[in-house]
Amino acid sequence: MTADALPSDATVHDGALRALREAFGDRVSTGEAIRRQHGKDESYHPVVAPDAVFFAESTEEVARAVRICADHKWPVIPFGVGTSLEGGVAALKGGLSVDVSGMNQILEVNAEDLDVRVQAGVTRKQVNEYLRDTGLFFPIDPGADASIGGMCATRASGTNAVRYGTMRDNVLNLTVVTADGRVVRTARRAKKSAAGYDLTRLFIGSEGTLGVITEVQLKVYGIPEAISSAVVQFDDLDSAVNTCVLAIQSGVPVARMELLDDIQMGACIVYSKLEGYEAKPTLFFEFHGTAAGVVEQAETVQAIAGDFGGSDFKWATQAEDRNKLWQARHDAYYAALAKRPGSQGWPTDVCVPISRLAECIAETKKDLEDTGLLAPLVGHVGDGNFHLVYVIDPDNADEMRRAKEHSDRMVLRALAMDGTCTGEHGVGYGKIDFLAAELPEAIPLMRAIKQALDPDNIMNPGKLFRMN
Numbered sequence: 241m242t243a244d245a246l247p248s249d250a251t252v253h254d255g256a257l258r259a260l261r262e263a264f265g266d267r268v269s270t271g272e273a274i275r276r277q278h279g280k281d282e283s284y285h286p287v288v289a290p291d292a293v294f295f296a297e298s299t300e301e302v303a304r305a306v307r308i309c310a311d312h313k314w315p316v317i318p319f320g321v322g323t324s325l326e327g328g329v330a331a332l333k334g335g336l337s338v339d340v341s342g343m344n345q346i347l348e349v350n351a352e353d354l355d356v357r358v359q360a361g362v363t364r365k366q367v368n369e370y371l372r373d374t375g376l377f378f379p380i381d382p383g384a385d386a387s388i389g390g391m392c393a394t395r396a397s398g399t400n401a402v403r404y405g406t407m408r409d410n411v412l413n414l415t416v417v418t419a420d421g422r423v424v425r426t427a428r429r430a431k432k433s434a435a436g437y438d439l440t441r442l443f444i445g446s447e448g449t450l451g452v453i454t455e456v457q458l459k460v461y462g463i464p465e466a467i468s469s470a471v472v473q474f475d476d477l478d479s480a481v482n483t484c485v486l487a488i489q490s491g492v493p494v495a496r497m498e499l500l501d502d503i504q505m506g507a508c509i510v511y512s513k514l515e516g517y518e519a520k521p522t523l524f525f526e527f528h529g530t531a532a533g534v535v536e537q538a539e540t541v542q543a544i545a546g547d548f549g550g551s552d553f554k555w556a557t558q559a560e561d562r563n564k565l566w567q568a569r570h571d572a573y574y575a576a577l578a579k580r581p582g583s584q585g586w587p588t589d590v591c592v593p594i595s596r597l598a599e600c601i602a603e604t605k606k607d608l609e610d611t612g613l614l615a616p617l618v619g620h621v622g623d624g625n626f627h628l629v630y631v632i633d634p635d636n637a638d639e640m641r642r643a644k645e646h647s648d649r650m651v652l653r654a655l656a657m658d659g660t661c662t663g664e665h666g667v668g669y670g671k672i673d674f675l676a677a678e679l680p681e682a683i684p685l686m687r688a689i690k691q692a693l694d695p696d697n698i699m700n701p702g703k704l705f706r707m708n
Contacts, residue, residue, distance in 0.1 A: 253334070256312035257292055260336065263304060267295045278317075278337040281324040282384070284586040284634060285670060290317055290331035295339045299415055299423055299454040302338060306452060307421030309336055313696045316419075318448040320361060320387030324394055325587050326668030328447050332702035338452055340389055346370045347455065355412055355429060357457045360389025367458070376460045379404040382664065383570045389453040394666040395445035399569065402488070402622030403495045403528065404461070406664070408444050415455035416443050419694035429457060442689070447666055448700035450693050464528035468538060469496075469562045470553040472545045473520045477501055477605065479548040480521040481598040484621040486544050488594055492537050496526035497622040498569055501605070504576060504616035511575030512568035516554065523550075524569055526562070569618075576616045576629045586630040588647045590654035591663030594624045600657055601626060604650050611642045625663035652677075667704050675705060 260268045269275070270292050279289030296302045309316050315335025322329055331337060343359035344366065350356065351374055358367060363385045367378045380391065382398035390396075392414065397406035404410065413427035426439040443450055474480040484497055499521070500508065506519030525541060527534045542553050556562045568575075577585050592600045601617070608615055608628075619626030628650070630643040651661045651674050661667075661674035676683055683705050690697070690707065697707055 253291055253314070256309060256314040256336070259308045259312070260292065260294060260305060263308065264294060264301070267297075269293045269295070275337075278319050278322070278329065278339065279331050281322050281327060281329050281668075283325045283327060283670065284584055284632070285327035285330060285668075288327075288330035288332055290315075290337040291334045293319075293337045293339055295342050297342050299343075299417065302340070302452050302454050303417045303421045303423050305336065305338060306417050306419070309698060310420050310696065313698060315698050315701055316448075316452065317700050318389070318393065318452045320390030320393075321363065321385070323382075323384035323386045324390065324668065325665040326662070326670035328394065328666055328668040328700070328703060330669065330702075332669065335698070340452070340454065341387065343454065349374065349376075350429070351376060353429065354460050354462075355457055356460055357455060358388055359455055360387060360392075360453050362388050364388065364391065367460075371460060375463055377463050378410075378458055378460050380407055380410055383573075388456050388458065392444050392453050392456055393447050395664070397620070397623075397625075397664045399496045399498055399526075399566070399620060401620060401625075401664075402497055403493060408441055410459045411440060411444060412457040412459060413440055414443055414453055414457070416451040416453055418451045419696070419699050423454075424451075431459075445666075447668065447703050449690060449703050450699060452699075464495075464534075466531040466534040467495075467526065467528055467559075467562065468534050469524065469526045469556040469565055470538060470542075471517065471522060471524055471556075471565065472542075472550040472553050473505075473518060473522045474545075474548065474550050475520065476549075477521040478598055478602060479550070480523050481601055481621060483523060483541075483545045483548045483550060485594055485597060486548075487541050488622055490540065490544065492540050493529070494525060494537065494541065494622060495528040496524065496566075497620075498524040499617070499619040499621045499626065500524070500569070500572065501617040503614070504572055504618050507575040507579050507616060508568045508572055511578050512564075512571055514565075514568055524565060525553075526566075572616070572618050573629055576614075576631050579616075580614060580631045582633075583631045584634045586632055586643055586647075587627055587665070588630070588650070589625060589627040589663045589665050590651055590659055590661060591623065591625040592654050592657045592659030596657040596659070597621060597624050597626070600654060600659070603653055604628070607649055608646060611646050613639065613642055613646065615643075615646075620663070623663070624659070669702055672703070672705060
């Protein structure tokens with residue numbers, strides 16, 4: 241479907257659009273630029289624009305809009321800030337993009353209970369800015385300043401996941417608008433419960449296919465007494481990966497442990513102006529805890545790295561230095577693109593059991609050598625997750641073919657190692673066939689849940705799995 245295409249049933253389209261405009265006025269837009277913006281995420285996937293965009297301001301408004309769409313059997317595609325990576329916001333069957341970015345209020349902070357309630361359009365940086373003076377922080381950090389609702393929908397994780405877990409582990413409850421326009425709160429604020437189905441985790445990772453997340457109750461944590469970051473470099477990638485594996489197997493509670501291959505590190509040195517480093521396989525570490533605990537963690541990891549030929553740790557204990565280091569890591573995608581001006585990035589990821597991580601990375605890199613492609617590697621290797629970014633010309637059909645074939649082989653390699661096709665990017669429609677290969681017995685059950693909650697298939701259709 242092109243950006244300007246409409247559903248085949250123009251009567252349905254006109255009726256839904258008329259009802260939405262009567263309800264919400266000029267907050268329903270059909271402008272081409274706005275529609276195109278809402279039909280594209282940060283991936284290589286092409287624009288597939290919705291027919292209209294609604295800028296919502298409350299749960300009640302989302303519910304009313306969804307009821308109108310349900311009456312007309314018109315698709316609904318939730319939209320946060322558009323940082324997803326597998327085409328999750330593409331309007332494959334047209335319909336209404338529900339933009340929740342205006343729902344950006346921090347609703348309550350329960351400091352004594354270590355939780356906060358936010359609207360879905362609040363971003364992760366906004367949460368931590370708000371919490372700055374409370375001594376608390378929210379640890380999930382996927383790199384992009386993603387919306388909290390979107391992070392729930394894609395089951396995001398990121399650099400801190402090795403210690404703090406993923407969104408699945410850090411959400412107490414959700415407020416969700418279902419496909420028929422009902423508003424449902426999935427749980428209470430208690431830290432654990434044995435009451436009924438775990439609906440919270442049913443919606444986390446559902447990528448908008450079961451409902452629109454409008455509010456989120458998050459776990460937060462006390463800011464550690466001491467935080468220290470360090471960088472260590474290696475002569476070969478295998479030694480860097482094995483350092484990570486042994487550190488985890490040794491039970492060191494590392495907060496962050498990030499891998500950059502030599503290509504990616506070289507790009508970051510130039511792009512982020514990192515001085516004193518070489519373009520070599522590199523590990524970024526961060527340690528959280530008491531002052532004594534951080535020293536103990538660091539000494540243990542430093543000894544492990546030394547056994548694998550790692551260089552002396554370069555420390556960043558001041559907040560300004562740590563922030564520069566981690567900003568360079570977060571800017572790795574843009575650093576990779578800068579190596580080939582005018583290019584586009586095709587990011588992909590897999591995750592494997594940590595005992596197979598070194599093998600999976602080594603085979604993937606060896607396979608890459610024969611493709612002639614530029615594809616820097618980074619990884620949240622503490623939990624077995626790594627990423628490639630193919631730096632490509634999207635108009636070059638041969639490059640696109642080679643990138644797809646290599647990516648497919650990487651995913652199949654991960655599945656053969658009892659891993660997953662996506663550690664944190666989600667499925668969208670970009671990896672829809674691999675989810676079927678990964679969980680063939682589970683797909684019929686997922687379809688049954690989808691059919692029960694969304695019988696007309698209006699909620700972000702065409703994502704996660706095919707309905708027939």
